Amino acid sequence: MDPTPPIEPMLAKLVDELPADPGFLFEPKWDGFRAIVFRTADETLLQSRDLKPLNRYFPELAQALHDALPKGCVLDGEIVVVSPRGLDFDALQQRIHPAASRIAKLALETPARFVAFDLLGAGGRSTMGLAQAERRTRLERLLGSMKPPLHLTPMTRDRAEAQRWLQHFEGAGLDGVIAKLESAVYQPGKRAMLKIKHVRSADCVVAGFRWYKDRTDAIGSLLLGLHDDAGVLQHVGVTSSFTMAMRQQLLQELAPLRERALESHPWRAWAGAVVGDAQRMPGAQSRWSGGKDLSWEPLRPERVCEVRYDHLQGNRFRHATVFMRWRPDKPPQECRYDQLEVTTPYELAKVFGA
Structure with missing residues (x-):
């Protein structure tokens, strides 16, 4: 070769x-x-x-x-x-x-x-x-x-x-x-x-979604949020591990939450936005988005799901998370950063010297 x-x-x-x-x-x-x-x-x-x-x-x-x-x-x-x-x-x-x-x-x-x-x-x-x-x-x-x-x-x-x-x-x-x-x-x-x-799970607020490719009958990904210490809902990532049947079912299941979703939505200032802080704005373009359509549809932030994630990058999930289940027993306001596991610092010099 x-x-x-x-x-x-x-x-x-x-x-x-x-x-x-x-x-x-x-x-x-x-x-x-x-x-x-x-x-x-x-x-x-x-x-x-x-x-x-x-x-x-x-x-x-x-x-x-x-x-x-x-x-x-x-x-x-x-x-x-x-x-x-x-x-x-x-x-x-x-x-x-x-x-x-x-x-x-x-x-x-x-x-x-x-x-x-x-x-x-x-x-x-x-x-x-x-x-x-x-x-x-x-x-x-x-x-x-x-x-x-x-x-x-x-x-x-x-x-x-x-x-x-x-x-x-x-x-x-x-x-x-x-x-x-x-x-x-x-x-x-x-x-x-x-x-x-590492495999960890977190309970997150579902606050919006993106369409699946060019279709309007299926959800591509759910936008996730966690509340910070000030009680502000921050965009932390997405979950998108769904079968086509589930993508279509989700659209029907979440339809009621689309009604008047922007009226008091914590991310309403970002609706339709394509510029700005890509770390925070669900619809932001960046040089990493490859020109993809990152527009999103708001949902009233009333439902909670449990997702599996590997680790954080700053205050966001480093990779797309894996949807595990709905949590109807969990109030959205209880989905906070403080549930996440804190990683103990370790000296990189010890890694290189291992």
């Missing part, structure tokens, strides 16, 4: 717990931008998960990797930004900006790092056909003496140690644990790894 760009990264499927069978390597799951690094004779290319170049957004990292890596080397890993509190995904997102002057400023203020976790090529030859354990050994030889901004991800074969990582590393901003079969070859584009994340 040719180790030249583009290469689709190997992916992971979500499972509920760490595998108990022998023959697995365990690594922390980094919360950043997946990237494959190609160090050729003349340049170093940073390729995104969707096969696009990332060099213009991380010029300081591209240069550092070019200086540090040997020619013919291809690495799979994660671009991250480190803050005093651990990984900072918000700061990382800000690096994707259309203005070169802004990128140059942020490259100095929030420089990026690269955490390598697989070796896809060395000396101009592909290593993707080698077993995972052999690729790891070669990666350790290659990066054993490397210094920031290049890091080698920790690895263990001890399931108990991986379980400890799952419990503690989240406090440094990490996203769970990855399990890889020692005997597996690298499979581009295939979900050949396992990822284990």
